[in-house]
Amino acid sequence: MSGNSIGKLFTVTSFGESHGPALGCIVDGCPPGLELSAADLQGDLDRRKPGTSRFTTQRREADEVRILSGVFEGKTTGTSIGMLIENTDQRSKDYSGIANTFRPAHADYSYNQKYGFRDYRGGGRSSARETAMRVAAGAIAKKYLLSRYGIEVRGYLAQLGPIRAQTLDWSLVETNPFFCPDADAIPKLEKYMTALNKEGNSIGARINVVASNVMPGLGEPIFDRLDADIAHAMMGINAVKGVEVGAGFDSIEQKGTEHRDLLTPEGFVGNNAGGVLGGISSGQDITVSIALKPTSSIRQPGATIDTQGQAMEMVTHGRHDPCVGIRATPIAEAMLAIVLMDHLLRHRGQNADVVCDTPAIPAARPE
Amino acid sequence: MSGNSIGKLFTVTSFGESHGPALGCIVDGCPPGLELSAADLQGDLDRRKPGTSRFTTQRREADEVRILSGVFEGKTTGTSIGMLIENTDQRSKDYSGIANTFRPAHADYSYNQKYGFRDYRGGGRSSARETAMRVAAGAIAKKYLLSRYGIEVRGYLAQLGPIRAQTLDWSLVETNPFFCPDADAIPKLEKYMTALNKEGNSIGARINVVASNVMPGLGEPIFDRLDADIAHAMMGINAVKGVEVGAGFDSIEQKGTEHRDLLTPEGFVGNNAGGVLGGISSGQDITVSIALKPTSSIRQPGATIDTQGQAMEMVTHGRHDPCVGIRATPIAEAMLAIVLMDHLLRHRGQNADVVCDTPAIPAARPE
């Protein structure tokens, strides 16, 4: 399939540009009988939407989603689910200045070289605005996983520039605009972001996502491993430059005796695996960490070229997030949920009649 | 497709277990007219194969590949290429002891839970032995990319446990068993590995891969981004726990002014992007870095459970690599080449460079 689809049995296909009339997607393969309405999706859409705090872009979008098909009498029918979000706050004039130039670190240049020209308004298809539909699709997966299997997918901001969350208090995540789980870090973040805005600069971030209560057995070796498909989905999020599962890059300096998670009848000892062994879920929590680069649109001038290849200097105006990571938590959750959903359906398909005599052990041994 | 295929136009599908009679794969979509023989593949296979130094498993495999189809009179025909490698040095008795137990950090438990039982001989399908076919397939992609487009894919060991390569001298990489590009690091690696073997332990590693001379335009937004498919291919390699493109996790602490690669008519200034902007190649070098966990098979005892769920302690015997990273360089190169090849064809088609001497005849002869 072409590049705007993800998933093999639970397939999400999307369309829409930053400044087009609307964004939309089709969720194909959702099992029938799931109670679903737009209200089930709006919560995550509101968590992602812009303009909710002074630390994100001031573009105002209601991001109200309409479900156009696939739901009848309040339940999914098993047919494809069409969803639509109208764009309401485009200001194309903001971007007219960049029609003939390439913003450094943006997709402007690569899109232009690939397609011969580009929709320059707000980055067109390459804008993170597109991620709204991912969140809507992911919310369907999240609801199914939780209601049918008790699988919960949650994320948080683990680091922003130099500021790390030192503690993980899930109850805090939804109480601050950063999705930060550490009470001490929140005022530091506010202070840092205020200074950054004054500076007209941007900063990178780290988001962690966790899926708990995942049954063992999800993942299709050898290429469509669960962790491989998670890496694909995560690296496909705008601005992501790195993906880790479990111990991730710390594994480089670990010895086998440190890294291996021992098995006991009471549960796994540790989770360096991040919930995946040999590309198949182990029953441990799926733990994923991603690195997001600093926003490329900043007010500080930089060298670039125009569409004729001539050197020039430019400043990016318009409304931008100084840290794309701040709004990335719901997006990362959505992508992880979509991948788990797809693998759940694939696993059921091939292995519906499997009987396993070995009891599954708990995700983790109690301390 | 099911999980043993990768790529959409340049598709590699593989089979084979550690202790089965043979490994094989089918490369589908290779453009016609490429001069190809087994000799073109053997070089990379020899770089990966076991038993070439005292720092890798002592299992002896010639890894001689046979091409069974898709090549005629020394050139690829455009039809599917079947390849086969016979296993010659299985010692299943080595593994009989683990038939009823799960080796910690191995795929034994997850395969068992997914499929209800497993081929326990050397990990069966989950063994890294399978990667031999990836290297053979990747060698086809490497030859096409280099001969047709001058695209070169190369890798090296960047770190092993605490030992980092401080310099990058490509001329050294093939001269030592570690694929290490730093002369000073090589004796340290030998000393470290010797001690590690005595200890009966294992260690992680970092491999870097670079593709140079890649044209701009490869990658299919928004889900099949080039970097997303690279992440999928890399995380799908045995023991890989993390993938970075360009600045990777360093992006977290970078500001926009540091991270962005400015454009000048003379070229890009820096390469924090790792050659990918908005999921599409920019013409910069594609730079990828991966983290490999320490080998799970070590001689030190560890707690685990048996297939009845009962607690027990086990020691892994048999022949194993103390650092899987040492042999991972050719595998990572192969996977990057496969992804680039697939995206090149998606961008330009399988037969865009075909020259046909036979004139096409009219649809129908005039009455």
Add this chain to the structure above:
Amino acid sequence: MSGNSIGKLFTVTSFGESHGPALGCIVDGCPPGLELSAADLQGDLDRRKPGTSRFTTQRREADEVRILSGVFEGKTTGTSIGMLIENTDQRSKDYSGIANTFRPAHADYSYNQKYGFRDYRGGGRSSARETAMRVAAGAIAKKYLLSRYGIEVRGYLAQLGPIRAQTLDWSLVETNPFFCPDADAIPKLEKYMTALNKEGNSIGARINVVASNVMPGLGEPIFDRLDADIAHAMMGINAVKGVEVGAGFDSIEQKGTEHRDLLTPEGFVGNNAGGVLGGISSGQDITVSIALKPTSSIRQPGATIDTQGQAMEMVTHGRHDPCVGIRATPIAEAMLAIVLMDHLLRHRGQNADVVCDTPAIPAARPE
């Protein structure tokens, strides 16, 4: 991918039910630079739409399509094209009577057994109403094929019940509500359909589709043969029960000397192949013929069961086409165009004809 997508590089994914708020589809993989507007699609949509003559359903739908993405400044950008058609003339009450029964020869029963329940309004997803989006997507393919390669895709009604078109006058096809190419047959068709309506019955039909000026080389052996993918696309049209390419079922009684199309420098002698040899286009016209069953919704009573499995008798009310074949010509053209487009891209890539005025800059600026 799941079942609502067709095509691998030129991919059409659709959603929508007969009585939902809207129908939509996403066309992914359309090459950039094609001049496109809704007006280009409306012509074929109008050819398919209901209520244009007294021989089709009296449901009134404007079938006005909106293009929501993928087109900028009048040209396709190479990104996914979202399209939407609002439903305007639903009358769900017409269907309330069948909520608990299964209309014979309809998808009611099979959908119910597959999904556990169904959207019974007008057949929900199984309604031919869905084909409007196929026609919109096909119109994009038709425009590209014709404008870039001079490939023309045309169809006509070859037979309706006992009435056969004896002559093929392309100039007549668009001048009558049946897409009939035989002047003598048209009055017979009117007479026959008038009587059929009185009888409250329905009838089958045969549609022929021809693609001319197709270059040799399209089709991917051995499974994705061009004719195999054509058969898939055609049999996937509502009510189609048979597909032929070239001589089709007449081949059964042909000898090799009769069937084979000889090759001469002036062209092929005959076209029993239907333009496909070994699954690859030969340069002859692609000729396809399909059989459509009579509409299942008729006013004559018939035995069936209710959702409890109890026997009952039912009559189908509501507004229906007495011959679905009458409106099937534009649908069959659309599906053939979509398949040709997909294979053209697989053969030559999405962007093979892109011209980029911006020179590529070097990978890195010299130090």
Add this chain to the structure above:
Amino acid sequence: MSGNSIGKLFTVTSFGESHGPALGCIVDGCPPGLELSAADLQGDLDRRKPGTSRFTTQRREADEVRILSGVFEGKTTGTSIGMLIENTDQRSKDYSGIANTFRPAHADYSYNQKYGFRDYRGGGRSSARETAMRVAAGAIAKKYLLSRYGIEVRGYLAQLGPIRAQTLDWSLVETNPFFCPDADAIPKLEKYMTALNKEGNSIGARINVVASNVMPGLGEPIFDRLDADIAHAMMGINAVKGVEVGAGFDSIEQKGTEHRDLLTPEGFVGNNAGGVLGGISSGQDITVSIALKPTSSIRQPGATIDTQGQAMEMVTHGRHDPCVGIRATPIAEAMLAIVLMDHLLRHRGQNADVVCDTPAIPAARPE
């Protein structure tokens, strides 16, 4: 994926040419725990293999298949199954004469135009020799379908040239070299084929395939309908020019009252649907009929062109089937089994938790 794969969850990928060293395929997605050995496949391979009667090609091939992976201790493991058949009776000299010419009605010309050159030995990849692997893969599907669900897939020769089977006696099918179910037709077939051989000509045929005891619910609307995927699989068999499901082309002249299969608690009345309603299996028998063209290789001379486009006359020597239809029955069975298997897995994946209150009715009402 590229063209040598079929199926989405149960995926068959194949390689091999008529005169290469071997044919092979990979079956990916087979559920674990199925008892399987080469002996399970050899039966169908022997039914297809050449040289078993004087009415087929005299090429001698044992067609002995080896299973190289995916089976452990006599049961499938759920991993990919690699299979290999060595070619033993190639006589390339037979074909040297056609290196520079195109055999009429063969794939020689279309392959040459697509790929720029071709493996001319026996048609290379386009040879029906390739179908041996389809039969091996289909035998796995047949065994799973029958042993797990009682689904039986059977076929027979319905017509050869002018000779039709007038009766259907399943017990006769395996007792004659034609797979003919009509005792009276067998001597006519022998007489006809003997005369045809003398004449140096070839003839077409019709094969019917039936799948019985199929549960309702298989098929993924709207594009991957069960009948659409069956059409794809059948039209993809060498020499097939037409595919019908149920009433097929007879539907053209049927009225709704004739065509519709009424539903009763005792079963369906008739089977014009061929077991598929709205693209989803209904529980009726799946009935498929295909038309095969006469063999293109005949001893009578015919006009053609050479690779320089010059006119010439040629005669096809070598060993050929005078009627490819004679050996096509096991191939058609295999393809139908593969499609059913794939859709069974896809259905289980999406709908594993569906509860349907409506009891399934029998395939057919007793007379």
